[in-house]
Amino acid sequence: MFAIKDLENLKNLAAILVIPFLAAAYICDGALEIVRDPILDWLRNNDAAALTLLGWAAWFLIVIGLITLFVALIDFAIVWLHVNVGDAYVMAWFGFACITAGLFILSPALPNLPNSPLNPFWHLGLLCYGFSLVDRSAK
Numbered sequence: 001m002f003a004i005k006d007l008e009n010l011k012n013l014a015a016i017l018v019i020p021f022l023a024a025a026y027i028c029d030g031a032l033e034i035v036r037d038p039i040l041d042w043l044r045n046n047d048a049a050a051l052t053l054l055g056w057a058a059w060f061l062i063v064i065g066l067i068t069l070f071v072a073l074i075d076f077a078i079v080w081l082h083v084n085v086g087d088a089y090v091m092a093w094f095g096f097a098c099i100t101a102g103l104f105i106l107s108p109a110l111p112n113l114p115n116s117p118l119n120p121f122w123h124l125g126l127l128c129y130g131f132s133l134v135d136r137s138a139k
Contacts, residue, residue, distance in 0.1 A: 013128075014127075014129070014132045014135070015132045017124070017128045018071060018128045018129045018132060020064075021124040022071060022122070023063055024121040025121030025124075026066075028119050028121055029119065031063050037062075040055050040059050041055075078094050078133065088137075090137075091136060092133070092134055092138075095131070095134035095135075095137060096130065096134065097130070098126045098130030102124065102126035102129075102130055104118075104123050105123035105124060
């Protein structure tokens, strides 16, 4: 499953992996039914392989754009709180909360932990975002 060494490697790539993990989580939770467009549906279901590939690539870019915008808004709010409250630990608090929620990815391996209703990509995304916040708050 996961080892402490894997968490250390994840911490080193956390800022890069936040968006892909959260986008994968959103896709796994049914983004195909939520992000609907007749043109993209036609492209994805076309008989020509190039048009199908173009449709899927455009759809993935739209989903990644939505997730990036959402994460940027959340991050802006956290940084705004950190700066305007004057407390040097706001980003660290949110970071540790995200790390705690992300550690529930270990719930299948540890029988005493309650099962999470989220898919594992949400936990990995929260873990990466938490590492990123704690890292930035230390600077």
